[in-house]
Amino acid sequence: MTSQRAAVFHGGRDIRVETLPIPEPGPGEVLIRVGAAGICGSDVLAFRGLGPWQHSADKPGRDGHELAGEVAALGAGVTGLTVGQRVAVEPKHLINCGGCPPCTAGRVHLCRRRGYVGDTHVTSEGFAEYDLCPAGRAHPLPDHVSLAAGAILDCYACGVHTYNLVESPPGSTAVILGAGTMGLTMGQVARSNGLKVLLTGMTRESLDLAVKAGAADEVALVGVDDVAAAAAEFTQGRGADLVVDAVAVPEVTLQQSVELVTPGGHVCVLGVYPSPPRLEPHLAYVKEVSLHWSNSYAPPEYVTALDLLASRSVNADALITHRYPLDRIVEAFVAAEEKDRSLAMKVLIQP
Numbered sequence: 001m002t003s004q005r006a007a008v009f010h011g012g013r014d015i016r017v018e019t020l021p022i023p024e025p026g027p028g029e030v031l032i033r034v035g036a037a038g039i040c041g042s043d044v045l046a047f048r049g050l051g052p053w054q055h056s057a058d059k060p061g062r063d064g065h066e067l068a069g070e071v072a073a074l075g076a077g078v079t080g081l082t083v084g085q086r087v088a089v090e091p092k093h094l095i096n097c098g099g100c101p102p103c104t105a106g107r108v109h110l111c112r113r114r115g116y117v118g119d120t121h122v123t124s125e126g127f128a129e130y131d132l133c134p135a136g137r138a139h140p141l142p143d144h145v146s147l148a149a150g151a152i153l154d155c156y157a158c159g160v161h162t163y164n165l166v167e168s169p170p171g172s173t174a175v176i177l178g179a180g181t182m183g184l185t186m187g188q189v190a191r192s193n194g195l196k197v198l199l200t201g202m203t204r205e206s207l208d209l210a211v212k213a214g215a216a217d218e219v220a221l222v223g224v225d226d227v228a229a230a231a232a233e234f235t236q237g238r239g240a241d242l243v244v245d246a247v248a249v250p251e252v253t254l255q256q257s258v259e260l261v262t263p264g265g266h267v268c269v270l271g272v273y274p275s276p277p278r279l280e281p282h283l284a285y286v287k288e289v290s291l292h293w294s295n296s297y298a299p300p301e302y303v304t305a306l307d308l309l310a311s312r313s314v315n316a317d318a319l320i321t322h323r324y325p326l327d328r329i330v331e332a333f334v335a336a337e338e339k340d341r342s343l344a345m346k347v348l349i350q351p
Contacts, residue, residue, distance in 0.1 A: 010060045
């Protein structure tokens with residue numbers, strides 16, 4: 001077999017499953033037979049025509065950076081992996097140059113040429129039957145970890161990075177705004193590190209899932225519960241040591257984060273704002289709030305996420321609510337976009 005089915009993105013909601021050649025692994029590369037690929041929130045923003053990750057009719061492209069599968073072929077010089085081995089794939093858009101100031105400072109996720117190989121920008125293409133990756137970005141999965149769970153390790157790595165930015169000690173209180181995948185993975189990571197978590201969300205179903213999946217100690221339903229009062233009770237009136245904005249509603253959540261955090265506490269933005277957020281700076285000044293922006297993660301944090309998954313410290317399978325074959329990828333994106341209707345948490349494509 002020399003051809004495969006692959007999703008090609010022609011801009012916005014125009015996604016077509018096309019027949020393309022199966023790529024050949026070059027030196028140091030691995031060909032992956034994709035078993036599962038997650039639809040990321042950034043993918044959904046592009047589907048809506050928002051955010052910086054756009055394809056177009058003039059410049060169609062490929063996507064799918066949350067993926068896991070089986071090794072189908074090895075390029076020259078690859079060792080430590082075998083054909084048929086189950087692996088999670090660290091996405092290619094986080095490849096770094098290794099030589100710029102952020103890289104030499106150990107912050108490779110902020111590389112000035114992140115995602116570039118030579119003059120070519122690369123990204124994982126997991127919404128397909130096959131994808132290529134550098135051998136060092138294929139991480140073997142333990143037998144008890146499903147390919148579906150391995151596919152969303154990227155989400156957990158983002159949570160690990162957010163936690164590492166603030167390093168809140170065990171026993172600290174955290175309020176997480178947003179009960180989507182990023183909110184729930186962040187909640188699981190925080191609780192695995194001994195934090196007490198209050199998580200807020202827009203639907204009772206997502207909050208019930210948060211508790212069931214071990215992502216929260218307590219929850220508050222936005223629009224029904226008084227979130228400020230719930231946070232005050234949860235923190236015994238102190239305010240939260242850490243507030244994570246995992247939903248990024250421009251007019252609401254950054255300002256709300258500053259209102260909920262304790263003086264001298266930390267606010268960390270994990271979500272992606274589709275437009276500039278509202279923030280009245282005076283309260284942040286009075287509280288001397290430390291504001292962090294969480295941008296992806298470094299390779300060791302992906303490994304930490306895998307360790308959490310392997311040790312059963314987090315529960316990824318509980319978050320996967322919808323699975324679609326590749327031919328129904330548009331339907332899958334609609335389910336991921338319309339979560340109030342579909343009650344989707346994490347949506348996977350399984351080619």
